Amino acid sequence: MSAKTRGTPAVPMFRRLMVANRGEVAVRIARACDLLGITPVFATSTADRDAGYLRGRETVCIGAARSPQSYLNMQAIVQAARQSECTALHPGWGFLSENPVFAALCEAHGVTFIGPPARAMHLMGKKTPAKAAMRAAGLALIPGSDGILDSAEQAREVADRVGYPVLLKAESGGGGRGMRIARGPDEVASAYADAQAEAIAAFGDGRLYLERLIEGGRHVEIQIMADRYGDVVHLGERDCTVQRNHQKLLEESPSPSLSAEEREKTLAAAVRAAASIGYVGAGTMEFLLDQGTLRFMEMNTRLQVEHSVSEVRSGRDLVVEQIRVAAGHPLSFGQADVVLAGHAIECRINAEDPANNFKPAPGKIVRWHSPTGEGVRVDTHVDSGYEVPPHYDSLLCKVITAGATRDEAIGRMITALGELVCEGVPTTVPLHLQILRSPAFRSNHYDTRAIPGI
Amino acid sequence: MPVKNFVLDARLTPPVLRARLAAGPDGRQRLLAPGVGMFRGAPDPGMLVGPDQAIGALEILGVVHHVLAPVGAGGLVVADEALARGPGPARRAVGFDDILLTLDPSATRGESAANQSGPAARPGVSGAAVLRAPTSGRFYARSGPGKPAFVSVGAVLEPGQTVGLIEVMKTFSRVLYGGDALPSRARVVRVCQADESDVAQGDPLLEVEPVDAADDQNTKPHPA
Numbered sequence: 188m189s190a191k192t193r194g195t196p197a198v199p200m201f202r203r204l205m206v207a208n209r210g211e212v213a214v215r216i217a218r219a220c221d222l223l224g225i226t227p228v229f230a231t232s233t234a235d236r237d238a239g240y241l242r243g244r245e246t247v248c249i250g251a252a253r254s255p256q257s258y259l260n261m262q263a264i265v266q267a268a269r270q271s272e273c274t275a276l277h278p279g280w281g282f283l284s285e286n287p288v289f290a291a292l293c294e295a296h297g298v299t300f301i302g303p304p305a306r307a308m309h310l311m312g313k314k315t316p317a318k319a320a321m322r323a324a325g326l327a328l329i330p331g332s333d334g335i336l337d338s339a340e341q342a343r344e345v346a347d348r349v350g351y352p353v354l355l356k357a358e359s360g361g362g363g364r365g366m367r368i369a370r371g372p373d374e375v376a377s378a379y380a381d382a383q384a385e386a387i388a389a390f391g392d393g394r395l396y397l398e399r400l401i402e403g404g405r406h407v408e409i410q411i412m413a414d415r416y417g418d419v420v421h422l423g424e425r426d427c428t429v430q431r432n433h434q435k436l437l438e439e440s441p442s443p444s445l446s447a448e449e450r451e452k453t454l455a456a457a458v459r460a461a462a463s464i465g466y467v468g469a470g471t472m473e474f475l476l477d478q479g480t481l482r483f484m485e486m487n488t489r490l491q492v493e494h495s496v497s498e499v500r501s502g503r504d505l506v507v508e509q510i511r512v513a514a515g516h517p518l519s520f521g522q523a524d525v526v527l528a529g530h531a532i533e534c535r536i537n538a539e540d541p542a543n544n545f546k547p548a549p550g551k552i553v554r555w556h557s558p559t560g561e562g563v564r565v566d567t568h569v570d571s572g573y574e575v576p577p578h579y580d581s582l583l584c585k586v587i588t589a590g591a592t593r594d595e596a597i598g599r600m601i602t603a604l605g606e607l608v609c610e611g612v613p614t615t616v617p618l619h620l621q622i623l624r625s626p627a628f629r630s631n632h633y634d635t636r637a638i639p640g641i
Numbered sequence: 642m643p644v645k646n647f648v649l650d651a652r653l654t655p656p657v658l659r660a661r662l663a664a665g666p667d668g669r670q671r672l673l674a675p676g677v678g679m680f681r682g683a684p685d686p687g688m689l690v691g692p693d694q695a696i697g698a699l700e701i702l703g704v705v706h707h708v709l710a711p712v713g714a715g716g717l718v719v720a721d722e723a724l725a726r727g728p729g730p731a732r733r734a735v736g737f738d739d740i741l742l743t744l745d746p747s748a749t750r751g752e753s754a755a756n757q758s759g760p761a762a763r764p765g766v767s768g769a770a771v772l773r774a775p776t777s778g779r780f781y782a783r784s785g786p787g788k789p790a791f792v793s794v795g796a797v798l799e800p801g802q803t804v805g806l807i808e809v810m811k812t813f814s815r816v817l818y819g820g821d822a823l824p825s826r827a828r829v830v831r832v833c834q835a836d837e838s839d840v841a842q843g844d845p846l847l848e849v850e851p852v853d854a855a856d857d858q859n860t861k862p863h864p865a
Contacts, residue, residue: 233738248736249677252839253779263677263737266701270679270734296702547810549777550842577778577809577839 200514201225201275201299205268208279209235209258211582212490214568216277217244219506228271230264232257234576240568247271252578258282261289268298275299275513277506281580284489285312301513303468303488310464311486314358315396318483321472324460326453326483329475331398339379342397346375349399355379357386358394365389368400403634405476406430407442409457410497412469412508414518419462421454422497422505423527428635429622431545436615436638437622438493439532440500443593443631444476453481458522469494469509475635492535492585495566499531499589530596531589534604534623537581540613548612549577556608562589562596563603575612583614597623658699660741662711670716670744674735675708676701681732683742686720696742700732708741716744770823771833772847774840775816778809782836790836796829797852804847807840816846824851 203226206213213229220227228245234252235241247267250257257263259282268276276298278284284302287309293300302308311317315334322328330349335358336342346353346369355378357365365386367378379395387393405428413419426442427435441450457472469490474481494505503520511519539545552573557565567584569575575583586603590596601623604616618641622628625640633639660672672690674680682697690696692712699706721743735741774780782790782805792804800819807816818827827849834846 246736247677248738250737257737262702267677267736269702270677292702546814547812549809577776579810581810 201273201510203228203271203273203275204301204510205230205264205271205273205276205298206279207258207264207268207276208282208284209579210240210568211566211584212279212492214240215566216279216506219504219510222504222507223510225275225510228268228273230258230267232578234578238568239570239573245271252576254282254578258579261286261292264289265292265296265298268293269296273298275301275510277301277510278489280489280492285487287312299513301468301509303466303470307464307466308488311470311488314356314360314485317486320464321460321483321486324463325456326460326472327480329398329401329477329482329484332396335394335396336379339376342379342395343372343375345397347372349397352400352402354398354400355382355395356398357382357390357392358396359390359392360386365395401475401477401482403636404478405442405444405634406473407445407476407481408471408473408491409454410469410471410491410494410505411457411461411466412503412505412512412518413461413466414512415467415515416517417462417465418518418521419458419466420518420520420522420525421458422501422503422525424450424454425493425496427493428633429628429638430635431638435493435535437532437534437619438496439530439593439596440496441527441530442476445481446479449479449481468512469505492582493533495564495585495587496531496533499564499587500527500529501525502528529589529591530593531587532593532596532600533585533587534600534619535582535615536584536586536607536609536619537615538575538583538612539581539615541615541618542613545615547577547581549575549581550612551575552583552609553611554608555610556606557584558586558603558606560599560603560606562599563587564589565603569609583609583612594629597629656706658706658708659711660696660708660714661738662714665743668747669719670714670746671740672696672710672714672742672744674699674737674739674741676706677736678706678734679732680708680735680741684718686718688718689716690718690742690744691715699735714744716746719743719745770827770849770851771845772804772816772818772820772823772849774807774842774844774846776807776809776814777840777842778807780816780834780836780838780840780846781806781808781813782832782834790832792829792832792847794829794832798827798829798847798849800825805834823849826852828852 204220206216206227206229217227230249231246232252236248249263249267250260276293283289287305290300290305332345352368352370355367367382369375369378383393407424407426409424410422423440424442425438425440427438429437471487471491473484498505538548540548555569555571564587569583588596588599622640627633627639658675663671663673665671678699678701680699690710692714694710695707696710697708699708798818802818803815804818805816806813829847830850831848
């Protein structure tokens with residue numbers, strides 16, 4: 188600790204930073220820039236360039252509304268960073284944030300990509316190498332095949348060993364495609380063939396691996412922060428079990444289902460695992476809580492939407508820390524300095540119509556009012572008069588509440604959501620209130636199979 | 642999935658780019674940047690520019706792309722007020738849709754008039770009813786690339802029939818024919834939107850005319 192000057196900038200900081208994203212996360216990154224005295228320059232599509240959150244900000248229009256022509260257009264974004272004299276680029280989440288090719292393109296043109304090194308991103312983007320690296324670091328895995336399966340016969344052997352039901356998954360899969368369940372030995376061959384056909388059609392890669400299917404677990408993830416000098420800290424875990432169609436709705440920390448012993452053990456192992464792959468920056472390891480044991484699923488090599496839950500509990504600004512680490516600073520705090528206090532909950536408010544099967548609802552927000560009060564934080568890019576464009580995802584805002592106990596945080600969330608005004612487009616607020624008031628959620632009796640209270 | 646959201650599409654950066662054309666309020670044409678980059682080599686004020694003519698070069702990440710004037714462009718280059726004060730920089734940074742060049746078409750009216758007339762004059766559709774977009778989004782006239790269009794001119798529609806898809810925030814929903822103001826059986830007179838075009842809520846999708854049951858057999862030509 189003595190050699191490092193924690194907290195004081197001994198290394199130069201970026202002067203201008205490109206925000207290569209839109210909406211809520213763009214506003215979040217800009218706030219961190221403002222704190223650090225960095226000028227943010229927003230890369231924006233034609234659909235967003237007149238949005239209120241960009242008023243008075245420097246912008247470069249990078250392309251037409253559709254994301255392949257703008258927010259996914261790597262050359263345009265890097266060129267925009269170059270010509271607006273930005274020396275760093277924050278990708279936010281989604282879009283290009285986990286794309287090692289984009290990270291490499293930034294580095295090739297002298298723009299610091301704020302994220303992990305491309306090799307760590309590449310390693311964790313592949314399913315079986317990531318699992319092998321995590322197993323070597325001492326994390327528990329979901330029982331299954333050691334890497335890629337050669338044939339349906341081999342799948343059958345592995346399935347017999349780990350026990351049914353099993354899940355066949357595509358190595359290059361994602362979004363629920365290229366996955367098939369086999370509930371008994373006679374279903375393995377057809378599940379293998381179906382999953383392989385779908386994987387080849389969707390991803391051009393028919394390689395499969397196999398895992399035991401865990402039904403009724405809880406989704407828990409661990410927030411990691413690392414600097415380039417090998418120091419890694421965790422900021423506790425988050426419980427993200429409440430999901431709809433694989434989209435997280437509500438996140439909380441600490442997980443009300445995790446035993447103190449398992450938490451301690453897995454947090455330490457996660458820190459060791461991140462250090463072992465030379466991870467740098469913010470990252471999240473996702474686990475399935477299976478009868479008391481946390482089993483590693485995958486790592487997200489980026490900032491996550493729900494990072495604010497960990498920020499509220501720890502009092503640390505993860506985006507500021509990301510930018511500082513990318514500029515070459517050591518972590519401004521050690522593990523002993525991370526004090527996780529109380530309980531925090533986050534609700535993601537989307538422009539979706541709960542009465543119409545959660546259909547996305549773009550349109551003009553005539554009147555908007557963000558809730559305030561003790562222990563309430565609102566992250567949003569929306570204001571009265573904002574037009575929700577139809578081209579992108581439907582996240583309007585995140586409401587985060589904190590309290591000494593889970594009940595206090597839930598109570599504050601119910602009050603805050605009652606205060607939120609959004610006229611013009613329907614939102615998912617009624618769904619959140621239904622969940623928060625349900626006995627199943629209050630008494631923590633739910634799992635991944637169903638949304639509590641629905 | 643080794644790489645999420647992998648887009649490195651050569652079509653995004655073809656060696657030759659075409660400027661975008663926009664009409665200014667003063668009757669002048671604006672040629673807009675087709676991408677982000679460093680622009681140089683614009684023709685001097687007073688020079689004549691026509692379709693397919695080179696109007697400069699856009700450097701994107703060290704690669705020089707020639708920029709051509711689009712179809713329909715034509716006129717004399719007008720001096721840019723900002724650059725007219727003195728010798729400007731040899732190249733300047735432009736964003737997507739920034740103005741590259743302003744043209745005055747009045748000098749070449751005869752030549753460019755044919756290109757400028759815009760969409761062909763509409764047929765008189767006095768009796769036509771219009772099916773409008775139920776929501777903003779991207780309109781798809783077919784179920785997939787290479788698939789036939791859901792409807793074409795002359796097709797007879799009935800309530801509940803799919804006429805297209807609209808994608809909003811990555812969610813697709815069907816556009817069904819029907820509505821109080823529309824005839825229960827109708828023939829398509831005009832398809833108003835191209836495949837994969839962006840539509841706003843209320844934009845016309847189809848113009849239709851009522852069909853009687855008797856009419857149906859002897860497909861009478863619609864008034865054109």
